[in-house]
Amino acid sequence: MNLLFIGDVNGRAGRNLVQEHLDRLVDRHRVDYVVANVENAAEGFGITPPLASELEAMGLHVMTSGNHIWDKAEILPYIEEHRNLLRPHNFPAGTPGTGVHVGATPGGVPVAVINLMGRVFMNTLDCPFRAADRILEELKDRCRVILVDFHAEATSEKVALGWYLDGRVTAVVGTHTHVQTADERLLPQGTAVITDVGMTGARDSVIGVEKDLAIRRFLQQMPVRFACARKNPRLCAVVVEVDEATGRARKIERLDLPGAE
Secondary structure (H helix, E strand, O other), rough: EEEEEEEEHHHHHHHHHHHHHHHHHHHHHOOOEEEEEOOOOOOOOOOOOOHHHHHHHHOOOEEEOOOOOOOOOOOHHHHHOOOOOOOOOOOOOOOOOEEEEEEOOOOOEEEEEEEEEEOOOOOOOOOHHHHHHHHHHOOOOOOOEEEEEOOOOOOHHHHHHHOOOOEEEEEEEEEOOOOOOOEEOOOOOOOOEEOOOOEEEEEEOOEEEOOOHHHHHHOOOOOOOOEEOOOOEEEEEEEEEEEEOOOOOEEEEEEEEEEOO
C-alpha cells in the first residue's frame, strides 16, 4: 500500500495545488491514504471550518497542523467535532481536539496518524518523545501502519525523533520550515524519514509570504502585515510505500511538482 503526505498547504496557492494534483497523484502512485498539513491554509495563518471541509472534499483523509492551528478562533468548535483535523498531541491536557487519528484505507487496512510538535525554538509543550511512547502503547493492538507528522523547527530534533521511533512507526515526516529537504531515507528498522516535506504554495516567496513584505520586515525590524504569495506554485509531498502486514516502509519518494498560476 502507498501513503501520500502533502507538505504545509499555504494559502490559496496551496489549496489550488491540492485541487490540481491530488487525483492524478492518487492514480499515478496508487495511493491508498492521503494526509496533508493544513495549518497555513487560511492565507498563511490557521485554517477555517469551510477551508477544512473544502480540503477534505478534495480527498484528504486526515489533516495535520502545528503552532498556527489556533490562529482562527472559529476552528475551536470544529476541531472538537471533526477528529480528522489534528492538532499536535503534546499540547497540554484539556486542549481542544486530538493529535491522533485512526482510520482505514478503502481496502480496510488500519492507518494511524500522529501529530506532534517540537520544543526547540518553539512553544514549550509536553515532551514529543514521551508523548509518542504513550500513543504507541495505546495503538499497539490496533494498527501497524503509523505515520507521524513532526512539526518542528530544529533539524536535530526531527532527526532524533526519527531514530527514536525507528521500527515502531512507518514514517516520520517533518513539517513547519516550508523548505523541502533532500534527506529522505529508510532507517535500519524500516521507518521512512524526511526532515521536512516542504511547502505546498508559492515558491517565489519567503516561505510563502510575499517576498517584498518579508524583506521589509528584516530590513526595518518593524511590524509588517504579511500576505501570501501566489507566483510559481509548487506542491511538495512524499509517497511512502508500506508493507501493510508489518507496517514497515519499503520506499520513500520525494515529490516537487509545478502548478498552474
